Amino acid sequence: xxxxxxxxxxxxxxxxxxxxxxxxxxxxxxxxxxxxxxxxxxxxxxxxxxxxxxxxxxxxxxxxxxxxxxxxxxxxxxxxxxxxxxxxxxxxxxxxxxxxxxxxxxxxxxxxxxxxxxxxxxxxxxxxxxxxxxxxxxxxxxxxxxxxxxxxxxxxxxxxxxxxxxxxxxxxxxxxxxxxxxxxxxxxxxxxxxxxxxxxxxxxxxxxxxxxxxxxxxxxxxxxxxxxxxxxxxxxxxxxxxxxxxxxxxxxxxxxxxxxxxxxxxxxxxxxxxxxxxxxxxxxxxxxxxxxxxxxxxxxxxxxxxxxxxxxxxxxxxxxxxxxxxxxxxxxxxxxxxxxxxxxxxxxxxxxxxxxxxxxxx
Amino acid sequence: xxxxxxxxxxxxxxxxxxxxxxxxxxxxxxxxxxxxxxxxxxxxxxxxxxxxxxxxxxxxxxxxxxxxxxxxxxxxxxxxxxxxxxxxxxxxxxxxxxxxxxxxxxxxxxxxxxxxxxxxxxxxxxxxxxxxxxxxxxxxxxxxxxxxxxxxxxxxxxxxxxxxxxxxxxxxxxxxxxxxxxxxxxxxxxxxxxxxxxxxxxxxxxxxxxxxxxxxxxxxxxxxxxxxxxxxxxxxxxxxxxxxxxxxxxxxxxxxxxxxxxxxxxxxxxxxxxxxxxxxxxxxxxxxxxxxxxxxxxxxxxxxxxxxxxxxxxxxxxxxxxxxxxxxxxxxxxxxxxxxxxxxxxxxxxxxxxxxxxxxxxxxxxxxxxxxxxxxxxxxxxxxxxxxxxxxxxxxxxxxx
Numbered sequence: 001x002x003x004x005x006x007x008x009x010x011x012x013x014x015x016x017x018x019x020x021x022x023x024x025x026x027x028x029x030x031x032x033x034x035x036x037x038x039x040x041x042x043x044x045x046x047x048x049x050x051x052x053x054x055x056x057x058x059x060x061x062x063x064x065x066x067x068x069x070x071x072x073x074x075x076x077x078x079x080x081x082x083x084x085x086x087x088x089x090x091x092x093x094x095x096x097x098x099x100x101x102x103x104x105x106x107x108x109x110x111x112x113x114x115x116x117x118x119x120x121x122x123x124x125x126x127x128x129x130x131x132x133x134x135x136x137x138x139x140x141x142x143x144x145x146x147x148x149x150x151x152x153x154x155x156x157x158x159x160x161x162x163x164x165x166x167x168x169x170x171x172x173x174x175x176x177x178x179x180x181x182x183x184x185x186x187x188x189x190x191x192x193x194x195x196x197x198x199x200x201x202x203x204x205x206x207x208x209x210x211x212x213x214x215x216x217x218x219x220x221x222x223x224x225x226x227x228x229x230x231x232x233x234x235x236x237x238x239x240x241x242x243x244x245x246x247x248x249x250x251x252x253x254x255x256x257x258x259x260x261x262x263x264x265x266x267x268x269x270x271x272x273x274x275x276x277x278x279x280x281x282x283x284x285x286x287x288x289x290x291x292x293x294x295x296x297x298x299x300x301x302x303x304x305x306x307x308x309x310x311x312x313x314x315x316x317x318x319x320x321x322x323x324x325x326x327x328x329x330x331x332x333x334x335x336x337x338x339x340x341x342x343x344x345x346x347x348x349x350x351x352x353x354x355x356x357x358x359x360x361x362x
Numbered sequence: 363x364x365x366x367x368x369x370x371x372x373x374x375x376x377x378x379x380x381x382x383x384x385x386x387x388x389x390x391x392x393x394x395x396x397x398x399x400x401x402x403x404x405x406x407x408x409x410x411x412x413x414x415x416x417x418x419x420x421x422x423x424x425x426x427x428x429x430x431x432x433x434x435x436x437x438x439x440x441x442x443x444x445x446x447x448x449x450x451x452x453x454x455x456x457x458x459x460x461x462x463x464x465x466x467x468x469x470x471x472x473x474x475x476x477x478x479x480x481x482x483x484x485x486x487x488x489x490x491x492x493x494x495x496x497x498x499x500x501x502x503x504x505x506x507x508x509x510x511x512x513x514x515x516x517x518x519x520x521x522x523x524x525x526x527x528x529x530x531x532x533x534x535x536x537x538x539x540x541x542x543x544x545x546x547x548x549x550x551x552x553x554x555x556x557x558x559x560x561x562x563x564x565x566x567x568x569x570x571x572x573x574x575x576x577x578x579x580x581x582x583x584x585x586x587x588x589x590x591x592x593x594x595x596x597x598x599x600x601x602x603x604x605x606x607x608x609x610x611x612x613x614x615x616x617x618x619x620x621x622x623x624x625x626x627x628x629x630x631x632x633x634x635x636x637x638x639x640x641x642x643x644x645x646x647x648x649x650x651x652x653x654x655x656x657x658x659x660x661x662x663x664x665x666x667x668x669x670x671x672x673x674x675x676x677x678x679x680x681x682x683x684x685x686x687x688x689x690x691x692x693x694x695x696x697x698x699x700x701x702x703x704x705x706x707x708x709x710x711x712x713x714x715x716x717x718x719x720x721x722x723x724x725x726x727x728x729x730x731x732x733x734x735x736x737x738x739x740x741x742x743x744x745x746x747x748x749x750x751x752x753x754x755x756x757x758x759x760x761x762x763x
Binding site: 067068069070072073074076077079080081101105106108109127128130133134136137140141155158159160 | 483484504511743
């Protein structure tokens with residue numbers, strides 16, 4: 001049997017591929033992992049692998065964060081070398097990062113390797129986002145597309161991709177969240193650590209350049225959150241500060257309102273538990289929108305668009321952008337809703353469906 | 363005000379032939395309109411010095427910038443495989459975009475060079491693609507991936523014929539990005555046929571007009587296996603018993619013949635083996651041949667325009683128009699019989715099938731580009747339009763607020 005090759009480069013990819021990797025280990029399917037270390041934290045990621053109880057990557061590419069032309073270039077070359085050596089039967093990539101693009105590109109002209117794209121068919125229709133380009137290219141190069149929901153399948157079909165390449169599986173994030181929240185609850189207690197009461201605190205994360213690189217946007221967001229303290233008693237917002245955001249806060253000399261408490265970014269397991277016990281989430285991250293939805297916590301997205309419209313459709317998420325007024329009105333709106341949505345991302349058995357599709361090809 | 367800067371980025375010689383008129387139009391137009399045109403080359407292949415002569419022959423100036431991808435790989439003694447080529451191409455393209463800060467980059471065709479549009483698009487620069495919408499639906503062809511990739515990234519897509527446009531529409535590409543222009547090869551042939559007529563290739567090879575077969579086979583599907591090569595060439599010998607066969611051989615094909623030990627079997631008093639020919643000489647032979655055997659898409663188009671029947675020895679084609687017009691016989695088997703069949707084609711087919719409007723495709727593109735530049739099309743093309751996105755999302759996802 002030929003091997004499966006997992007190519008991953010960032011934390012979200014590790015998380016979302018983790019159920020598949022665990023399943024391969026469980027079913028004794030030969031596999032290996034290529035870690036591109038796109039976010040230049042090989043050592044930190046080693047801890048992360050351990051935390052999630054995952055085997056380490058067999059290959060670490062250490063490409064670092066150069067300009068993305070150069071970064072993708074060195075990834076493609078390195079990945080091809082490994083492919084030639086290991087001769088995998090299938091390459092699995094996930095999401096929309098440069099690692100996905102490089103993995104798909106490196107294997108694109110090897111006709112005996114199946115390229116499978118996990119989380120295919122996502123579109124924000126915002127071409128200014130480099131990730132959108134990565135998504136489009138990866139989807140059109142891949143041989144098997146695992147669409148999280150029927151919506152993504154329809155998008156792909158509309159783009160002319162043959163139906164027989166697409167399989168709706170649900171999102172592996174559900175599989176991952178289900179397992180990982182259990183691990184987390186056993187390991188730690190965040191309520192104690194942050195001295196908060198369950199469902200009486202909120203969470204804020206900001207890292208997208210469109211938010212944190214503009215002083216005006218940061219100020220508008222903080223003004224909204226400040227006002228919310230009086231309106232809906234948001235008196236404790238835990239702000240997990242991304243290094244880029246911190247740098248800009250200092251650069252712009254912005255003072256945070258009293259109801260926002262800045263803390264260092266936390267590990268994945270801790271974050272998961274923090275989300276699960278929060279009253280409300282404010283974020284510009286795509287992954288957190290999903291996790292909040294799965295853990296049944298309302299979410300306000302501080303962006304103008306989303307690749308996760310399902311979360312909006314079922315009522316668990318509102319796209320508020322950066323305008324103060326909109327943030328306030330959206331928050332009031334979502335807090336008035338009852339939390340009774342059904343998880344739109346699948347039943348937590350996505351990884352099994354995927355492996356079942358891939359196994360005969362190995 | 364900063365001038366709009368458009369870059370034409372080419373990679374291989376046939377691209378240059380097709381683009382020569384548009385490049386010249388864009389160069390000349392700079393004095394009348396408010397834009398700058400830069401002309402660049404990725405140097406995907408190594409035939410760099412050869413190219414110098416080639417530009418002169420075509421009457422195109424030398425590029426403003428050459429990424430020298432092929433040359434660098436060869437000099438550095440690197441593997442010249444796909445990954446290295448792609449790697450270097452991505453790296454150099456990113457450097458180029460940073461250095462020249464273009465407002466749009468224009469590509470043509472389906473070579474590996476067009477894959478660098480991925481980098482361009484990711485850096486937020488609009489992409490223009492000429493020859494958009496060509497599909498062979500043959501996934502073993504590396505070019506198919508290139509075509510699909512660039513088409514889905516492009517901001518403006520110029521399609522040759524309406525069928526290409528409908529392919530793009532069926533793949534969900536919005537109509538406002540697509541324009542049908544006619545096949546740009548028309549401009550090349552119209553302009554260069556006089557030069558071709560001036561060559562002495564017929565007398566050099568001792569050929570008479572309409573009394574010989576012209577053959578070019580270079581695709582891997584035709585030349586990489588001994589059995590297939592043997593099949594093709596024994597049929598060619600059979601043809602040579604009836605008339606002269608001109609056979610320009612690419613070095614790779616010649617090597618394969620040698621390697622498989624069948625080069626001797628091709629020797630026949632009526633088979634004229636030559637080195638690869640210059641563009642003008644080849645064009646002249648295409649015009650004067652009685653019938654052409656080829657696996658090249660370009661030759662398929664050129665033979666239709668020049669009025670020479672053609673047998674395309676391939677499994678699939680991106681250009682079914684030439685078959686429908688009655689100018690081409692497509693088959694990857696039985697070269698002899700299919701060539702005979704091609705000889706029975708009546709050459710009164712419509713030679714404008716590839717360009718029904720009979721306008722110069724380069725001029726159509728040029729005028730359209732000017733209009734788009736003046737209307738700020740490119741500025742708005744990547745601007746995030748909230749209402750529009752909502753509309754698209756609504757279409758895609760049904761009602762949601």
